Amino acid sequence: MKQNAVDASDILIREAAADDVPRIATLILHGAPTQTRTPEAIAAEALHPAYRDAFKAMKANPYCSLIVAERGGVVVGTYQISLLPGLAERGRVRAKIESVHVAPECRGLGIGGVMMRHALAYAAARGVGLVELTSNKARPDAHRFYRNLGFDQSHEGFKKVVSP
Numbered sequence: 001m002k003q004n005a006v007d008a009s010d011i012l013i014r015e016a017a018a019d020d021v022p023r024i025a026t027l028i029l030h031g032a033p034t035q036t037r038t039p040e041a042i043a044a045e046a047l048h049p050a051y052r053d054a055f056k057a058m059k060a061n062p063y064c065s066l067i068v069a070e071r072g073g074v075v076v077g078t079y080q081i082s083l084l085p086g087l088a089e090r091g092r093v094r095a096k097i098e099s100v101h102v103a104p105e106c107r108g109l110g111i112g113g114v115m116m117r118h119a120l121a122y123a124a125a126r127g128v129g130l131v132e133l134t135s136n137k138a139r140p141d142a143h144r145f146y147r148n149l150g151f152d153q154s155h156e157g158f159k160k161v162v163s164p
Contacts, residue, residue, distance in 0.1 A: 004109070005109050005110040006071065006109045006110050006111060006114070008110070008114050008117075010071060010072075011069050011070070011071055011076075011077075011111060011114045012069070012070040012071075013067060013068070013069055013070075013114065013115065013118045014067070014068060014070065015065060015066070015067060016055070016066040016067060016068045016078065018052065018055060018056075020068055020075055021051050021052050021055045022046045022047055022051070023046075023068075023075045024051075024066070024068065024075065024078045025046035025047075025051045026042055026043065026046040027075070027077070027078050027101040027102070027103060028078070028099055029042045029045060029046060030042065030101070030103070031101035031102075058080070061082075063082055063083040063084070063085075064080065064082045064083075065082075065122070066079075066080050067080070067081065067115070067119070067122075069102075069111050069114060071106070071111070076102060076103045076106045076111055077100075077101065077102040077103065077106070077111045077114075078099065078100075078101050078115075079097055079098070079099060079115050079116075079119060080097070080098045080099045081095055081096070081097050081098075081119055081122060081123065082095065082096045083095055083123075083126060083128065084096055089129065089130075092129035092130060093126070093127055093128050093129060094128065094129070094130045094131070094132060095119075095122075095123040095126075095130075095131045095132070096131075096132055096133065097116075097119050097131060097132070097133040098133065098134070100112065100115065100133070100135075100142075102115075112145060113145075116149050119131070131151075133146065133151065134157050
């Protein structure tokens with residue numbers, strides 16, 4: 001049964017805390033386009049200490065923020081935003097949005113839109129001139145979502161794993 005869209009006032013957007021890390025990792029693992037793990041395996045993986053170490057590194061970086069969306073006291077969404085100073089366009093600061101995930105049971109309720117509006121306002125408040133994001137080619141629903149928010153598919157992205 002399809003739920004009704006949430007009222008934006010029902011969603012609390014805030015900086016992630018250390019206690020949120022297992023839930024955030026769970027959301028990311030559920031959102032992976034090639035996800036084949038059982039719920040039990042995802043829950044176990046989300047407790048791996050590497051996620052807490054990554055969180056500590058992110059918190060130590062003044063250009064990086066990990067954000068969560070909370071509904072009724074439960075973290076139901078997350079995204080990461082990083083500010084990228086550069087020389088292009090006379091030093092225009094860019095922001096990169098990554099790891100946008102909404103709990104499977106909450107998708108289609110407007111929570112992603114609330115998070116993206118927050119991300120754009122967060123970037124604008126910090127003098128960002130351009131916001132960019134990437135999305136896995138295996139996620140056509142996400143691509144449609146971003147296009148509907150006004151993002152253009154202007155570039156072809158490339159990635160290379162340099163350490164396992």
